[in-house]
Amino acid sequence: MTGKIGNSAAVAMRTLAFAALVASAASSKGRALQAMAPMMSMAPAPGMMVPMTFMQPALPYPYSATEPFIDTRTNTIHFTKHLAAYYTNLNTAASTNSSLAMMKLDALVPALNMGTPKVIRNNAGGIINHLIFFKTLMMPTAMTNSTNNTMLPEDIAKAIDASFGNFTAFSKNMTDTAMGVFGSGWAWLTYNPKTKALAVEPTANQDSPLSSGLGYSGNTPLVGIDVWEHAYYLKHQNLRANYIKDWFMVVNWPQVSANYKSAMAGDLNSMIAYASA
Numbered sequence: 040m041t042g043k044i045g046n047s048a049a050v051a052m053r054t055l056a057f058a059a060l061v062a063s064a065a066s067s068k069g070r071a072l073q074a075m076a077p078m079m080s081m082a083p084a085p086g087m088m089v090p091m092t093f094m095q096p097a098l099p100y101p102y103s104a105t106e107p108f109i110d111t112r113t114n115t116i117h118f119t120k121h122l123a124a125y126y127t128n129l130n131t132a133a134s135t136n137s138s139l140a141m142m143k144l145d146a147l148v149p150a151l152n153m154g155t156p157k158v159i160r161n162n163a164g165g166i167i168n169h170l171i172f173f174k175t176l177m178m179p180t181a182m183t184n185s186t187n188n189t190m191l192p193e194d195i196a197k198a199i200d201a202s203f204g205n206f207t208a209f210s211k212n213m214t215d216t217a218m219g220v221f222g223s224g225w226a227w228l229t230y231n232p233k234t235k236a237l238a239v240e241p242t243a244n245q246d247s248p249l250s251s252g253l254g255y256s257g258n259t260p261l262v263g264i265d266v267w268e269h270a271y272y273l274k275h276q277n278l279r280a281n282y283i284k285d286w287f288m289v290v291n292w293p294q295v296s297a298n299y300k301s302a303m304a305g306d307l308n309s310m311i312a313y314a315s316a
């Protein structure tokens with residue numbers, strides 16, 4: 040979800056939100072704020088924060104919700120430090136780039152290409168990837184920890200069977216793909232808008248399958264496993280395979296089904312919108 044600079048009340052709200060975020064951030068803030076100051080249409084009072092162009096939403100469930108599979112501390116650091124840093128970095132870039140500041144994530148990420156500055160590619164991708172990641176986790180239930188798709192919403196269960204044969208074949212592919220990512224990256228279940236089929240595919244670093252201009256499929260991600268070590272190292276250390284097993288225990292399949300419907304409708308924005316808490 041992005042916020043756009045609008046009327047003065049909205050600017051004031053975003054200024055407060057930004058101040059709260061920056062207050063908790065580390066020592067790079069001085070440099071970031073200096074970089075943003077020239078973009079203010081009115082000179083800010085000394086020490087005043089500038090508005091955010093891209094606003095991080097609240098996590099829609101408690102950090103402890105995915106225990107014991109994905110632990111509270113990992114969720115907390117992942118959401119309030121790693122994802123927050125992608126927002127800070129993208130907002131810093133937007134402060135000196137008015138065309139970036141005008142864009143929304145659902146248009147920005149599909150338009151990334153080889154000429155896009157790395158800071159925009161990495162941080163815009165990092166934001167959209169993590170919005171999908173966190174939105175598709177939930178408390179473990181009999182449904183989420185089912186080893187087959189008999190308890191999944193019918194539309195996504197049928198689509199998985201049609202594209203992979205059965206849930207076991209899908210989960211093996213997703214696991215093998217996630218295990219096969221060398222270094223940092225992601226494994227995604229995606230929807231191909233041309234063939235209407237589902238696919239499993241990896242991306243490197245914070246790239247998204249949406250970014251065909253970066254050499255990816257251009258498919259719409261429905262759900263993804265973050266295999267950056269920051270997603271699992273505190274609990275699972277080097278044991279990525281155990282983390283992937285645990286991730287399968289907390290996938291929010293009703294949300295994946297909703298994402299599938301949004302993808303078929305070409306509505307990326309509702310997949311990454313969070314209900315305001």
Ligand SMILES: *[C@@H]1O[C@H](CO)[C@@H](O)[C@H](O)[C@H]1NC(C)=O
Nearest residue numbers: 136138139147154155156159
């Ligand atoms: C500004 O952002 C746009 C949109 O991402 C990008 O295409 C462009 O290269 C950026 N310009 C600079 C100077 O960074």
Ligand SMILES: *[C@@H]1O[C@H](CO)[C@@H](O)[C@H](O)[C@H]1NC(C)=O
Nearest residue numbers: 179180181182183184185288
């Ligand atoms: C799966 O979920 C059910 C219902 O919440 C729970 O009783 C069961 O212990 C879970 N199984 C595992 C392996 O976590």
Ligand SMILES: *[C@@H]1O[C@H](CO)[C@@H](O)[C@H](O)[C@H]1NC(C)=O
Nearest residue numbers: 181184185186187188189190
């Ligand atoms: C799938 O899971 C359901 C519910 O746990 C179980 O009843 C069914 O036998 C399982 N089917 C297969 C093919 O494993």
Ligand SMILES: *[C@@H]1O[C@H](CO)[C@@H](O)[C@H](O)[C@H]1NC(C)=O
Nearest residue numbers: 187203204205206207208209
């Ligand atoms: C699932 O599909 C795979 C690959 O087609 C096949 O080898 C396996 O027997 C299937 N499993 C079930 C339970 O149908």
Ligand SMILES: *[C@@H]1O[C@H](CO)[C@@H](O)[C@H](O)[C@H]1NC(C)=O
Nearest residue numbers: 211212215216237238239240
């Ligand atoms: C996973 O499935 C995709 C098609 O969706 C296929 O291209 C890929 O080779 C498979 N990967 C693995 C590791 O099974």
